[in-house]
Amino acid sequence: METTQRHRPYEDGLAIILGSSCAALGLALYHHAEILIGSTAGMALLITYATGASFGPVFFVINLPFYWLAWRRIGHQFTLKTFLAVSLLSWISWMLPAWLDIGEVEPLFAALLGGSLIGLGVLFLFRHRGSLGGFNILAVYLQDRYGWPAGKVQLALDxxxxxxxxxxxxxxxxxxxxxxxxxxxxxxxxxxxxxxYTGVSQS
Structure with missing residues (x-):
């Protein structure tokens, strides 16, 4: 009989590092090609394109109100992992121009590879009960509070x-x-x- 294996803390930590790094690189391609993604990352990119502000700090600040909802509706472990992932992604995005000089990027290539990297990053985090914050937390809250379907809310916001x-x-x-x-x-x-995938994080 198959048993569910629990994630160890170092496995969760590694997933947060890998997931945030993959997503940060994908978002860097998006930023360089001036294309967009949904959720709070999309909001941060829009603000960056419109004002010239740095993406990392903007993304970090935009996500702050969502942690309260996550703590109340989803749990403290999810909230902590999400906070760490968002903080790490914001820091990597802020530092990346000093570490990596990206030349000309075709928008279609950025969309395909960037979307893949972001998807892999989010997948790492989902499988370890974390996220990159944003509208999915709000969608869950509105579904719990008012009965609005989370999927439709997420789609409408994006x-x-x-x-x-x-x-x-x-x-x-x-x-x-x-x-x-x-x-x-x-x-x-x-x-x-x-x-x-049946891994569950340890308490």
């Missing part, structure tokens, strides 16, 4: 981000952004299914 992009980015860049979102979604859909 759609608003994409619509807002038309005010800041060329139409072609928004289309590439949608392609990247599809790639990310496919990776999560294929690889994050009930019963496919």
């Amino acid at each position: 759609g608003l981000i994409m619509l807002s992009a038309f005010a800041v980015l060329p139409v072609a860049n928004v289309i590439y952004s949608i392609i990247g979102a599809v790639v990310l979604g496919v990776i999560l859909t294929i690889n994050h299914r009930p019963g496919l």
Whole structure:
């Protein structure tokens, strides 16, 4: 009979490092190609494109209000792991220009590879009961509080981000952004299914 194996703390820590690093590199490609993603990362990118502010600090600040919801609705372990992942991603994104000089990047390549890297990063975190914060926490809260379907809420919020992009980015860049979102979604859909991965974090 198959038993569920629990994650050890160092395994959770490694997943947070790998997941945040993969996502940070993918977002760096997005940033360089001036394309977009949904959730709070998309909000941070929009602010960055519109104001020239650094993505890392903006992403960190935008996520702050969501930790309270996560703590109340999902639990302290998830909240702590999410806070660590967001903090690490923000720091890596802030430091990355000093570590890596990215030359010219085709937007389609950025959408495909960047979306894949972000998807893998999120997958690492999901499998260790963490996340990169943002709208998924709000969607769960609104579903619990008002009965609004979380999936539809998430889709509506991400759609608003994409619509807002038309005010800041060329139409072609928004289309590439949608392609990247599809790639990310496919990776999560294929690889994050009930019963496919059964590891549970230790208390």
